[in-house]
Structures are given as C-alpha cells and as structure tokens.
Amino acid sequence: MENKKTEQENKLADARKTINEVDAALAKLFVQRMDAVADVIAYKMEHGLPVFDPVREKEVLVRCGDAIDSDAYRPYFVSFMENVMEQSKRYQRSVLFDGTVGYQGTEGAYAQIALSKLFPSHRAQAFETWQDVFEAVMRDEIGCGVIPFENSYTGEVEEVLDLLYRYPVSIREIYDLKIEHCLVAPQGASIGTIQEVVSHPQALKQCGGYIKSHGFHATAYVNTALAAEHVAKEADLHKAAIASKETAERFGLSVLAEKISESAQNTTRFIVIAKQPANAGNHFSLLFTLRHDAGQLAAVMQIIAQHGFNMECVRSKAVHDVPWQYYFYVELEGDASSEQAKQLFCEMQVRCTTFRVLGVYYKS
Numbered sequence: 001m002e003n004k005k006t007e008q009e010n011k012l013a014d015a016r017k018t019i020n021e022v023d024a025a026l027a028k029l030f031v032q033r034m035d036a037v038a039d040v041i042a043y044k045m046e047h048g049l050p051v052f053d054p055v056r057e058k059e060v061l062v063r064c065g066d067a068i069d070s071d072a073y074r075p076y077f078v079s080f081m082e083n084v085m086e087q088s089k090r091y092q093r094s095v096l097f098d099g100t101v102g103y104q105g106t107e108g109a110y111a112q113i114a115l116s117k118l119f120p121s122h123r124a125q126a127f128e129t130w131q132d133v134f135e136a137v138m139r140d141e142i143g144c145g146v147i148p149f150e151n152s153y154t155g156e157v158e159e160v161l162d163l164l165y166r167y168p169v170s171i172r173e174i175y176d177l178k179i180e181h182c183l184v185a186p187q188g189a190s191i192g193t194i195q196e197v198v199s200h201p202q203a204l205k206q207c208g209g210y211i212k213s214h215g216f217h218a219t220a221y222v223n224t225a226l227a228a229e230h231v232a233k234e235a236d237l238h239k240a241a242i243a244s245k246e247t248a249e250r251f252g253l254s255v256l257a258e259k260i261s262e263s264a265q266n267t268t269r270f271i272v273i274a275k276q277p278a279n280a281g282n283h284f285s286l287l288f289t290l291r292h293d294a295g296q297l298a299a300v301m302q303i304i305a306q307h308g309f310n311m312e313c314v315r316s317k318a319v320h321d322v323p324w325q326y327y328f329y330v331e332l333e334g335d336a337s338s339e340q341a342k343q344l345f346c347e348m349q350v351r352c353t354t355f356r357v358l359g360v361y362y363k364s
C-alpha cells in the first residue's frame with residue numbers, strides 16, 4: 001500500500017515536472033509570438049488596419065487544429081489558441097490606443113465592463129454623458145471611447161447615432177457584450193423580502209416579464225451600477241437592483257436571481273470611437289443626407305445595390321437643427337477599400353448633399 005502510494009506520488013511529481021518544463025517552453029514561445037504580434041501592430045498602425053482580422057483568425061485556428069493528432073485534445077487546443085489571439089488583440093489595442101479610454105457611467109456599468117474586456121490594461125476614465133466622451137476624443141484627451149450603440153432586445157441607442165452624426169469621429173471596432181442581468185440585493189434579503197426594484201429604464205424593460213411575474217414595483221435609476229450602489233447604501237431588504245454579477249460583487253450585494261432578461265440572447269453592441277479611421281474591415285457604415293426630391297433615397301439604394309454591397313441596416317433620423325431634414329445611416333457588408341467601394345463613394349458624393357464614411361470595421 002505504502003509502496004503504491006509512493007509510486008503514484010512519484011508519477012504525480014514527474015507529471016508536474018513535465019508540466020513545469022512545458023510551461024517554461026510555452027512562456028518563451030509566447031514571448032516570441034508576442035514579439036511578432038508587436039511587428040504586426042506596428043504595420044497595422046502605419047496602414048490604418050484594424051486589430052481584429054477574422055479571416056486570419058480562422059486560418060490560424062484551422063491550421064492549429066490540423067496540427068493536433070489527438071481528437072480528444074484538438075478542441076481544447078483550438079480554444080487555447082482562441083484565447084492566445086484574444087490576449088494578442090488586447091495587447092495590440094493597448095499599443096494602438098496608448099493612454100486612456102473613456103466611457104459614460106460609473107465603475108461597474110456595462111460600458112465599463114465592455115471597456116475592461118477590450119482594454120484590460122488601459123486607464124478607464126468615466127464621463128457623465130456620451131457627449132462628454134465624444135468631446136474628449138475630439139480634444140485628444142483620450143485615445144478612444146467605448147459607447148453602447150444598440151441592444152438586441154430594445155434596439156438602437158438613439159442619442160448615440162445623433163452624436164456620431166454631429167462629431168467627426170470614426171467607428172473603429174465593434175464589440176458585442178452578452179448582458180446577463182441579475183437581481184441583486186443587500187445581504188440578508190431574499191426574493192420574498194423584495195418589493196421594489198431599481199435600475200436603468202432599459203434594464204427594467206429588458207427584465208419586464210420577471211418584474212411583473214414577481215409583482216415588484218419598478219423604479220428608474222440613472223444606470224445599473226448607480227442603482228446597485230444605491231441599494232447597497234440603503235441596505236433595505238425590500239429593495240433590489242438589476243445589475244451585472246460583477247457589479248453586485250463590487251458593491252458587496254448578493255445575487256438573488258441570475259439571467260432574468262426576457263431574451264436569453266440579450267446582447268449590447270458597443271462601438272469604439274476614435275479620431276483616426278481604420279482602413280480595412282469586412283463591414284462599413286455610411287452617413288448621408290439627401291435633397292428633398294422624389295426618388296432620392298431610392299436612387300441611393302439603387303447605387304448601393306448596383307455595386308453589389310449587401311445592406312444590413314438602414315436608419316433615418318431627424319437632423320436636430322434643421323426642421324424636416326433627415327439623415328440616413330447604412331451599414332454595408334464588404335471591403336471599403338475595394339475599387340467597387342471607391343466607385344460607390346464617388347457616386348454617392350455626387351448624389352448626396354452630405355456624405356461620410358462613418359466607420360470601417362470587422363464584424364464576425
């Protein structure tokens with residue numbers, strides 16, 4: 001028995017020794033890989049290319065999968081490489097947007113969570129309004145800003161599109177954050193003690209079914225993070241907030257229920273805005289205005305179709321300072337640096353009263 005134990009212990013020690021050696025070799029290889037990534041980002045900065053390149057990532061993953069003989073290990077290695085590239089992108093963003101990144105809200109807000117995933121090693125600066133973030137970008141006070149653009153359940157964040165129309169910034173990247181709302185409350189509270197729920201109106205709307213089914217009274221609050229902070233300060237066992245798990249942890253609240261959104265797929269799309277545009281991507285967005293003549297919009301749609309670009313989204317909104325004037329936003333699939341796109345832009349410039357390429361980015 002004793003001998004067997006020692007034999008097993010030796011095996012464990014040997015296995016760990018091998019793991020240590022492999023880890024040391026991996027560390028060296030990781031540095032070597034990141035040095036190459038540093039060259040890639042230097043090139044990308046010079047040519048205005050975006051960090052995320054989904055075609056290249058697919059290639060890397062297929063090649064890495066093929067390099068593993070064991071069927072049992074293959075999916076783990078592919079997943080490992082996905083993570084390696086995730087870290088590579090984080091590093092590249094830290095070089096590209098050297099300095100501070102802005103967001104609207106307070107620590108623990110979903111925008112700050114999205115920012116921390118995109119830019120884990122940057123200083124995050126909170127601003128009171130989205131407009132403040134845009135202005136800070138324009139003044140070069142921050143390298144870029146992370147702003148919510150639309151939610152899969154409640155739709156577009158209208159004010160943000162108006163700001164994109166007003167300020168000459170570019171959409172550099174998009175990032176989809178899965179929103180997992182939780183019911184969070186002071187320690188000691190339970191679902192049975194809760195009567196009132198406070199949160200941002202969007203979050204209350206997204207969890208409307210849950211709130212109604214429990215007969216809670218809903219109270220609007222500035223944002224989810226401040227709602228959580230308020231609930232923590234009040235320490236009232238009848239009062240809960242709707243916020244993320246991370247936010248609950250930040251304010252020492254307990255999570256009474258998880259995933260309470262109407263839609264399990266509840267996702268908020270964030271955009272990264274910066275002064276400098278990117279030159280490559282597989283999607284691009286345009287903003288334009290038209291003369292008030294019959295058929296102007298139809299003509300533009302026709303031009304887009306003729307050049308073979310798939311239009312994924314079109315929106316029209318009122319220009320605030322000019323009564324009865326509207327601007328249009330379209331999202332097209334394709335390469336904005338292609339000859340077809342250049343021709344499209346030329347033709348649109350002729351047809352539109354104002355025209356702007358708002359962003360070039362990758363979307364998977």
Ligand SMILES: O=C(O)C(=O)C[C@]1(C(=O)O)C=C[C@@H](O)C=C1
Pocket residue numbers: 037040051052053054056057060084085088089092
């Ligand atoms: O090859 C590139 O373009 C890189 O930026 C490197 C890399 C990687 O780490 O392999 C990282 C991000 C891209 O999305 C694709 C690949």
